[in-house]
Amino acid sequence: MKRLYEPAAYGPQQGCFWAETVPAMDWPVLEDSTRADVVIIGAGFTGLSAALHLAQAGMDVVVLEAETPGYGASGRNGGFCCLGGSKLSNSAIARQHGPEGARDWVRTEVAAVDTVRGILENHRIDADVHSDGETLLAHNARAFAGLQKHAIEQKTLYGVTPEFASKFDLAGLGIGGDFYGALTLPIGFALNPRKYHAGLAIAAQSAGARLFQNSPCDSICEENGHWICKTAPGQVQADKVLIATNGYSSEDVPDWLASRTMPVQSSIILTHPLTDAEKQAQGWSSSQMCYDTRTMLHYFRMLPGGRFLFGMRGGLTATPREQTKISRKIRENFHRLFPAWSDVPITHEWSGLLCLTSKLAPYVGPVSGMKGMFAAFGYHGNGVAMGSHSGKLAADLIAGNSTDIPALMAKEPRRFPLGKSRRLLMRPAYLAAELLDL
Secondary structure (H helix, E strand, O other), rough: OOOOOHHHHHHHOOHHHHHHHHHOOOOOOOOEEHHHHHHHHEEOOOHHHHHHHHHHHOEEEEEOOOOOOOHHHOOOOEEOOOOOOOOOHHHHHHHHHHHHHHHHHHHHHHHHHHHHHHHHHHHHOOOEEEEEEEEEEEHHHHHHHHHHHHHHHHHHHOOOOOOOEEEHHHHOOOOOOOOOOEEEEEEOOOHHHHHHHHHHHHHHOOOOOOEEEEOOEEEEEEOOOOOEEEOOOOEEEEEEEEEOHHHHHHOOOOOOOOOOOOOEEEEEEOOOOOOOOHHHHOOHHHHOOEEOOOOOOOEEEEEOOOOOEEEEEEEOOOHHHHHHHHHHHHHHHHHOOHHHHHOOOOEEEEEEEEEEEOOOOOOEOOOOOOOOOOEEEOOOOOOOHHHHHHHHHHHHHOOOOOOOOHHHHHOOOOOOOHHHHHHHHHHHHHHHHHOOOO
């Protein structure tokens, strides 16, 4: 595969807690030739959601996973099913696509959360769901002042009333730490992403989709009006193709993908199950999924069972030296925000790749110049909800149904400059963000 990062970034999920919470799924390897209406490259939330919805519509679907089930970002993320998917402000979206385009995007954000909720409920997936919406915590006084304006905007945009809390209210909410206030938007929830992924896979299989593991698509070519996706031992002939590889994409499958993604590392640590005394020492008993107001934000939550998850952006390379640096930095940040837990054991640590686009928003649509091929990617760290919903939108598009793809998502992303060296673009952005967060 032709990928952007060092091989370690795409390595096994060493230390990932989620993998311990589900039985390993054993899909077959594609070892011969087969035929399907649609072949989907990538078996994360997007690919499996598309497979489920296409199979339910009566289409014959094959899904090719390069590694084992849940190997990529869908099995490594923080489990935040919430609003998001774009790094653009509502005003920026309105400038680009008009007021109705901005409203369409807001409706899509909410619909994305509803898509995951619907899948969980309809297929009776137990994914350890908790948290009543998401809570944003102000990291300084300036950010707290901004929360008040943010609360008004959220009520206008999403039609719900956010819960505003001052610094002095936080203790009563079970939120302990040096935060200046909080804003809770009652949309979204937290879950165990690996349990959700496993349930989604079972649902897709039950609907008739054929899932294959350890079957990387090495090339895609057109022959006699059909697409041929070749793996080392086998191949799939299909009328249509969906590329759903997101941050784990190969730059040449197809060549159209080259430089259209910017994979970014995110790192997570997890504590042992906290004792009552340890919770009391930090003053934290909340089960809310939280993140702070920093541009280089931290995200965190207490899991059912008492473990505390803490995440942040990772490094721009996956060299051993950089990984050691990030491992040290995430602990320093965790201990600074939660000093009472400085001696609490960290039992798990892992990282994964999220995906940015040059337009700072997801893409769901056709691959230009390749009739019958489609792509869905670029969720900017909000792949649980938006990735799942994008799979549903892509399924509607492939099946020829009417779609609700907002203009923001339908616009094809341009290639990033600098090609294979494009990670250099992120370094000044990271430095600027750190200065803004002071």
